[in-house]
Amino acid sequence: MGRRPTDARNRLAAAAAALLRDRGYHATGVKEIAAKARVPMGSLYFHFPGGKQELVLSAVTESGSGIDAAIDQAISLHPTARHAVAAFIDHLANTLETSGYETGCPLATTGLELGVGDDPLAAAISSWFRSWTSHLAEAFAAEGRPDAEQLATFVLSAVEGGLLLARVARDLGPLRQVAAGVDRLLTPTAGDAEPGPPSDEAADRRADVPAP
Amino acid sequence: MGRRPTDARNRLAAAAAALLRDRGYHATGVKEIAAKARVPMGSLYFHFPGGKQELVLSAVTESGSGIDAAIDQAISLHPTARHAVAAFIDHLANTLETSGYETGCPLATTGLELGVGDDPLAAAISSWFRSWTSHLAEAFAAEGRPDAEQLATFVLSAVEGGLLLARVARDLGPLRQVAAGVDRLLTPTAGDAEPGPPSDEAADRRADVPAP
Numbered sequence: 001m002g003r004r005p006t007d008a009r010n011r012l013a014a015a016a017a018a019l020l021r022d023r024g025y026h027a028t029g030v031k032e033i034a035a036k037a038r039v040p041m042g043s044l045y046f047h048f049p050g051g052k053q054e055l056v057l058s059a060v061t062e063s064g065s066g067i068d069a070a071i072d073q074a075i076s077l078h079p080t081a082r083h084a085v086a087a088f089i090d091h092l093a094n095t096l097e098t099s100g101y102e103t104g105c106p107l108a109t110t111g112l113e114l115g116v117g118d119d120p121l122a123a124a125i126s127s128w129f130r131s132w133t134s135h136l137a138e139a140f141a142a143e144g145r146p147d148a149e150q151l152a153t154f155v156l157s158a159v160e161g162g163l164l165l166a167r168v169a170r171d172l173g174p175l176r177q178v179a180a181g182v183d184r185l186l187t188p189t190a191g192d193a194e195p196g197p198p199s200d201e202a203a204d205r206r207a208d209v210p211a212p
Numbered sequence: 213m214g215r216r217p218t219d220a221r222n223r224l225a226a227a228a229a230a231l232l233r234d235r236g237y238h239a240t241g242v243k244e245i246a247a248k249a250r251v252p253m254g255s256l257y258f259h260f261p262g263g264k265q266e267l268v269l270s271a272v273t274e275s276g277s278g279i280d281a282a283i284d285q286a287i288s289l290h291p292t293a294r295h296a297v298a299a300f301i302d303h304l305a306n307t308l309e310t311s312g313y314e315t316g317c318p319l320a321t322t323g324l325e326l327g328v329g330d331d332p333l334a335a336a337i338s339s340w341f342r343s344w345t346s347h348l349a350e351a352f353a354a355e356g357r358p359d360a361e362q363l364a365t366f367v368l369s370a371v372e373g374g375l376l377l378a379r380v381a382r383d384l385g386p387l388r389q390v391a392a393g394v395d396r397l398l399t400p401t402a403g404d405a406e407p408g409p410p411s412d413e414a415a416d417r418r419a420d421v422p423a424p
Contacts, residue, residue, distance in 0.1 A: 022327075023325075023327060024236075024238070024324065024325045026236070026238030026239055026325070027238055027325065027327070102327065104324070108324060108376055109321075109324040109325060111376060111379070111380040112236065112316070112320060112321040112324060112376060112379065112380075113235075113236045113238070113239065113321060113325065114380075115234075115235060115239070115314070122380050122382065125380050126377075126380045126381040126382075129377050129380060129381070129386075130381075149389075150389045150392055150393060151393065153374075153377070153386050153389040153390065153393070154370060154389060154390055154392075154393030154394075156373065156377070157369075157370045157371075157372075157373030157374040157376070157377060157386065157389075157390045157393075158366060158369045158370040158373055159369075159373065160369075160372070160373030160376055160377070161368065161369025161370055161371065161372030161373035161374075161376075162365075162369040162373075164320055164323060164324060164369070164372050164373075164376075165338075165341050165365070165368070165369060165372070167323070167324065168323040168324075168326070168334050168337050168338045168341060169338040169341070169342075170334065170338075174341075174365050174369065177361075177362045177365040177366060177369075178365065178366055178369045180362055180366075181362060181363065181365070181366030181369075182366075185397065189401065
């Protein structure tokens with residue numbers, strides 16, 4: 001009906017990403033993905049000859065790059081990294097609540113479900129966690145914060161844990177407490193240099209960092 | 213062969229707890245649990261007439277209370293909550309590494325896998341997360357730290373997220389960075405009241421903890 005073939009491919013990846021996010025890897029079958037995407041099974045195997053594994057890899061890329069873009073957007077829209085992180089956690093909290101506590105981190109459930117035998121998928125998910133960390137770390141480094149990479153890992157970990165606790169509790173309380181803790185952590189104390197506008201040192205340092 | 217009936221029940225719960233911890237809920241079947249426990253299927257249904265659901269609830273209790281006891285033990289063995297948390301994260305890191313990155317949080321994977329239809333299990337897992345938080349919060353409060361409950365939620369969330377990132381990366385790096393962040397967070401700054409030596413209340417509490 002005039003739909004381009006790539007429409008089906010995109011719908012399949014988006015449907016897979018949504019199911020992985022809300023139910024995880026083992027509870028998501030190819031039939032369910034095809035039904036959600038309103039694409040016949042033959043078309044699924046035409047676009048993804050590798051079946052579930054290939055489709056899941058594509059869905060992981062879709063979810064991972066989506067969060068990268070959302071982090072960048074939050075950073076560009078807010079005056080400091082602290083404000084950006086607060087707004088991003090607020091967005092995650094709203095999404096979790098309005099979905100009836102189904103929609104948390106798009107990659108966490110699948111990442112935890114994978115045994116050591118599923119290395120390509122685990123490696124793909126891990127590379128997205130590293131990418132999100134790098135985007136956060138860049139924003140922290142641009143404000144001249146020391147140990148920007150470690151701080152970014154700490155903040156991402158706290159948010160992931162807060163999403164886990166809030167999802168299981170069916171209550172935003174733990175995520176709100178994490179948001180308060182992150183905000184306090186990122187608030188400069190009297191002894192610290194006030195972060196941002198970006199210092200020359202941070203700009204120099206960013207110029208020195210080799211592309212990954 | 214002289215084994216008491218409760219041996220089989222205990223072995224089943226322990227086997228289920230180990231499988232849920234390493235593989236999660238959906239990848240764990242009753243046949244696998246029975247095989248791991250070396251208990252016949254008939255015996256499994258004798259001890260757990262409710263099947264997988266009842267067995268999983270029992271396993272969740274076993275895992276949840278085990279972490280409660282481990283947190284209490286770490287607190288009783290170390291001079292400050294900060295040292296106890298550092299030792300506990302170190303223990304988690306060693307366990308994760310020596311298991312080939314299979315053994316992380318015993319409840320996180322199952323908690324994330326549960327849809328909104330699995331409320332009794334999610335409620336049980338959530339109550340254990342709250343219990344772990346309370347044990348940590350008590351130790352923080354005993355040192356006179358403000359917002360002990362929020363701090364405990366923040367620390368637990370960061371550790372959960374660090375375990376997730378490290379497990380998926382098959383590398384302890386993220387968990388080590390979380391450990392460094394938690395340690396910095398719990399290190400008193402010049403402006404804070406120095407936590408510890410423990411107040412009388414904390415000393416009383418520690419005296420009540422039976423030796424492990």
